[in-house]
Amino acid sequence: MTRLTGTALRLTVFIGENDTWHRKPLYSEIVHRAHAAGLAGASVFRGVEGFGATSRIHTSRLLSLSEDLPVAIVVVDTEERVRAFLPQLDELVRDGLVVLDACEVVRYVGRGDETGETDTKGKNSL
Numbered sequence: 001m002t003r004l005t006g007t008a009l010r011l012t013v014f015i016g017e018n019d020t021w022h023r024k025p026l027y028s029e030i031v032h033r034a035h036a037a038g039l040a041g042a043s044v045f046r047g048v049e050g051f052g053a054t055s056r057i058h059t060s061r062l063l064s065l066s067e068d069l070p071v072a073i074v075v076v077d078t079e080e081r082v083r084a085f086l087p088q089l090d091e092l093v094r095d096g097l098v099v100l101d102a103c104e105v106v107r108y109v110g111r112g113d114e115t116g117e118t119d120t121k122g123k124n125s126l
Contacts, residue, residue: 004040004108009079013089015096016058017046018068027071030092037085040077040108047071052097076103 019026027044034042047070049059058069075082082100089098 004077004105006105007079008076008103008105009082010101010103011075011077011082011085012099012101013073013093013096014050014052014099015071015073015093016052016068017071019071019095021092026092027073030073030089033088033092034073034075034085037081037088039075039081039085042073042075045072045074053095076105 013030015026017025017027021029031042031044047058049057050070051057052070060069075085079102086098
């Protein structure tokens with residue numbers, strides 16, 4: 001179990017929901033690679049509307065349904081560990097935005113941490 005408190009780095013990757021890596025959703029590949037790299041956690045958030053470098057607006061509104069909504073993958077860990085993960089993103093993210101922000105972790109506790117139990121299913125996220 002990774003213990004994380006104090007100064008940290010937040011990595012946010014903005015991509016499209018339809019972006020893929022070897023016929024698999026790109027957001028899923030990023031999360032699995034972050035897990036394999038031993039990062040503290042990763043979460044994927046699906047946007048309801050947005051635009052990027054192409055200036056094309058993608059929205060979930062009924063009259064203009066988009067199949068390629070914006071997706072944000074957020075990872076928080078120590079600066080050293082996040083920066084070590086960046087070369088993998090260089091390989092994976094062809095169209096998108098990668099942002100780093102300094103942050104402070106106030107509390108990072110998984111289910112069962114306070115009682116001595118552990119979650120062996122790997123379902124915890126930030």
